[in-house]
Amino acid sequence: xxxxxxxxxxxxxxxxxxxxxxxxxxxxxxxxxxxxxxxxxxxxxxxxxxxxxxxxxxxxxxxxxxxxxxxxxxxxxxxxxxxxxxxx
Amino acid sequence: xxxxxxxxxxxxxxxxxxxxxxxxxxxxxxxxxxxxxxxxxxxxxxxxxxxxxxxxxxxxxxxxxxxxxxxxxxxxxxxxxxxxxxxxxxxxxxxxxxxxxxxxxxxxxxxxxxxxxxxxxxxxxxxxxxxxxxxxxxxxxxxxxxxxxxxxxxxxxxxxxxxxxxxxxxxxxxxxx
Numbered sequence: 700x701x702x703x704x705x706x707x708x709x710x711x712x713x714x715x716x717x718x719x720x721x722x723x724x725x726x727x728x729x730x731x732x733x734x735x736x737x738x739x740x741x742x743x744x745x746x747x748x749x750x751x752x753x754x755x756x757x758x759x760x761x762x763x764x765x766x767x768x769x770x771x772x773x774x775x776x777x778x779x780x781x782x783x784x785x786x787x
Numbered sequence: 788x789x790x791x792x793x794x795x796x797x798x799x800x801x802x803x804x805x806x807x808x809x810x811x812x813x814x815x816x817x818x819x820x821x822x823x824x825x826x827x828x829x830x831x832x833x834x835x836x837x838x839x840x841x842x843x844x845x846x847x848x849x850x851x852x853x854x855x856x857x858x859x860x861x862x863x864x865x866x867x868x869x870x871x872x873x874x875x876x877x878x879x880x881x882x883x884x885x886x887x888x889x890x891x892x893x894x895x896x897x898x899x900x901x902x903x904x905x906x907x908x909x910x911x912x913x914x915x916x917x918x919x920x921x922x923x924x925x926x927x928x929x930x931x932x933x934x935x936x937x938x939x940x941x942x943x944x945x946x947x948x949x950x951x952x953x954x955x956x957x958x959x960x961x962x963x964x
Contacts, residue, residue, distance in 0.1 A: 710910075714839070715880075717846040717916040717924065724919035727844065731927060734837040738934040741829035742941045749825055 732764035733757070800946045805957055807943035811866050814935050817942030820956045830938045837931035838865050845924015847876045848892060848916040858925050864932030864939075878903075880912040 711718065720727065736757045741749070744756060803821065810817025815831030818824075841849055852859045852873045862869045881890040882897070882905040893899055898909030916924060 712913075714842050715847050715912075716914040717848065717920045718844050719920070720844070721919050724923055727923050727927075730840065731837070731923075731930065734833055734840065734927070735930060735934060737829055737836075738833035738938065741826050741833060742938055749829075753825075753829070 728768060729761065729765050732761045732768075735764065736760035800944045803943055803945045803957060806945060807939055810935075810939040810942040811864075813866060813868075814938065817939065821942065821945055822957075830935075834865060834931050834935045834938065835868070837934070838862070838868065838928045841924045841927030841929075841931065842872065843924075844927060845916040845921050847872065847880055847913050849921060849924035849928055850876060853877065853890060855925060858929050861929035861932045862925075864936045865928070866935070869928075869932065876913075882912075 710716075740753060740756045740760060744753060748756065803817070806817035806820050808817075809820050813831070814834035815827035815829075817827075818830060819827035850859065850862055850869060850872045859869075859873065862873075877890055880892070880899075881903070882893045882899050883890055883903040885904055890903075892913065892915045893905060893911030894915075895911060896907070897911055898906045899912050900906045
């Protein structure tokens with residue numbers, strides 16, 4: 700019976716069925732940040748910078764986005780779990 | 788009197804309608820036509836990578852003009868690719884209710900008949916995307932469209948970074964005038 704429930708996951712068809720990453724969804728956010736950084740830097744960087752240090756610029760922006768998301772999550776946690784019980 | 792122009796306004800912007808249309812038809816094609824090959828490659832890889840990455844995560848169900856119209860407005864900015872994927876989804880994967888004519892995703896234990904009608908038994912053509920994976924798949928492909936809008940605007944209001952006139956196909960056409 701357990702195998703029966705596992706069958707849909709085994710029969711995953713790429714680009715047709717959703718991938719089973721419900722618990723690890725947060726690991727996909729850096730990929731989103733990377734995609735955004737590649738496109739933004741492709742548009743914004745001057746010619747010379749695009750030739751010489753595009754990868755470095757993309758990596759820095761990706762880290763900045765991920766760090767900002769972590770900081771916002773931390774700030775939300777502190778506001779709801781720490782600050783709110785104090786002022787309540 | 789010395790020129791007080793800043794580093795970004797030393798070249799005048801020129802409206803490029805052909806590059807704008809090409810950028811909409813295929814991500815990066817507008818910049819390619821303007822001679823910006825490296826930019827074009829990065830834009831194409833970034834936009835299509837995000838868009839198809841979203842479909843890989845959420846399945847074909849993450850692009851749905853009928854059920855997620857607001858999200859599709861963002862996804863449609865990727866260009867004809869998004870409309871093609873949606874057409875494929877609506878016409879080849881959804882089942883058609885015989886009485887109402889409404890298209891919907893087939894439920895487990897149901898398959899799709901030759902004319903699109905739901906048939907009991909078998910497996911559905913695709914699985915409905917739900918939860919976090921659906922959210923992320925839709926988000927990836929919508930962000931791809933919104934970032935492509937940035938690229939379309941950049942191609943349309945082209946400002947040569949080095950050259951005095953656009954290079955590539957459009958530059959050669961303008962030089963031939």
